Amino acid sequence: xxxxxxxxxxxxxxxxxxxxxxxxxxxxxxxLYWYRQRLGQGLEFLIYFQGNSAPDKSGLxxxxxxxxxxGESVSTLTIQRTQQEDSAVYLCASKIxxxxxxxxxxxxxxxxxxx
Amino acid sequence: AQSVTxxxxxxxxxxxxxxxxxxxxxSSVPPYLFWYVQYPNQGLQLLLKYTTGATLVKGINGFxxxxxxxxxxxxxTKPSAHMSDAAEYLCAVSELNTDKLIFGTGTRLxxxx
Numbered sequence: 129x130x131x132x133x134x135x136x137x138x139x140x141x142x143x144x145x146x147x148x149x150x151x152x153x154x155x156x157x158x159x160l161y162w163y164r165q166r167l168g169q170g171l172e173f174l175i176y177f178q179g180n181s182a183p184d185k186s187g188l189x190x191x192x193x194x195x196x197x198x199g200e201s202v203s204t205l206t207i208q209r210t211q212q213e214d215s216a217v218y219l220c221a222s223k224i225x226x227x228x229x230x231x232x233x234x235x236x237x238x239x240x241x242x243x
Numbered sequence: 244a245q246s247v248t249x250x251x252x253x254x255x256x257x258x259x260x261x262x263x264x265x266x267x268x269x270s271s272v273p274p275y276l277f278w279y280v281q282y283p284n285q286g287l288q289l290l291l292k293y294t295t296g297a298t299l300v301k302g303i304n305g306f307x308x309x310x311x312x313x314x315x316x317x318x319x320t321k322p323s324a325h326m327s328d329a330a331e332y333l334c335a336v337s338e339l340n341t342d343k344l345i346f347g348t349g350t351r352l353x354x355x356x
Contacts, residue, residue, distance in 0.1 A: 132286075161343060170247075170348040171333065184343070219287065223342065232344060234279075234287040 130154070132235035134220050140241045141210055149205040149238045153222030160203050161223070161232060162195060166216040174218075177203060178225065210242045245270045245336050249347035257355050262321040264350045266308075266334035269315065274336040276317040277344065278308055281331040290332075293317065304328070329354045 133152045141147050153160050162174040173187040177197040188194070192211075197203040207214055217239050221232040250265040268274060278290040291302025298310040304327075308319045317334060331351050335344040 159342065163344075163346075168348075171335075171344070171346040173343045173345070176343050187343075221287075221344075225342075231277075231289050231292065232342070236286040 132220055132222050132233050134218075134235040134238050136238060137236065138239045138241075140243060143212060143242055144209055146206065146208045147210055147240060149207075149218050149240070151203045151205070151220030151222075151235060153201070153203070153220070154233055156200075157222035157224055157233070158200050159223040159225050159232075160197055161221045162203070162205050163219045163221065164216045165219060165237070166213075171219065174205070207240075210240075212242050215240055215242045245274065245338060245345045247334050247336050247345055247347035249332075249334050249350050251350055252348065253351050253353065255353040255355060256324045258326055259323050262306075262319070262324045262328065262352065264319040264332050264334075264352065266317045266319065266347060267315055268317065268334075268336045270336060275342075276308075276310060277335040277337070278302065278306070278317070278319050279333045279335065280304075281333060281349075283330070287333065290319070324352075324354045326354050326356065328352060 135150045158179045160177045163171045165171045175195045176184040192208045195205045217237040219237045220235045223232045246269045248267045276293040279287040280290050281287050290306050291300045293300045293310045301307045306321045331349050333349045334347040
């Protein structure tokens with residue numbers, strides 16, 4: 129597909145379980161971002177991957193959150209021992225770096241509900 | 244640290260009326276500024292962006308925004324609202340080194356017939 133895709137679109141899990149969210153960026157986009165949107169709050173930056181550089185993890189809220197990216201392709205966001213406050217829509221975005229293209233292209237998101 | 248403030252979590256207008264959604268930012272250097280729109284059950288879509296050059300920026304669907312450095316503002320306007328404009332509007336500023344976006348809390352626009 130031409131856009132950023134994310135899976136699953138919806139995930140309901142029990143408190144304490146681990147979840148894995150997937151993001152497929154646009155082909156050729158070297159930068160990849162994860163954001164979180166909790167109800168009634170703005171989007172929060174979580175983590176940023178740029179090529180082979182070390183990721184910027186400054187937005188991860190706790191050590192229960194981790195993310196990986198294989199080269200310049202798929203990324204997975206893992207939340208261990210989920211808590212109810214982890215319930216949110218998790219958005220992935222990708223971007224071409226360099227040049228004058230500053231736009232991040234967002235996926236449709238994964239709605240995570242922790243019961 | 245950069246931050247973005249969107250005044251008014253909800254804005255309601257009549258169809259055909261002026262739309263004004265406010266956004267103020269705090270940044271010690273000239274930022275890049277963005278407005279995104281989020282329709283129900285859809286992903287974020289870029290409306291317009293300011294990077295350099297002309298301070299009045301035109302975007303899709305008849306929206307425009309003006310970067311006012313003296314007021315640290317980037318308000319979004321549209322002369323005449325349409326029912327299809329009902330959505331969540333998010334203002335964002337980017338950090339220059341990483342381009343990670345700092346978002347405001349969003350404004351939900353309702354358009355009444």
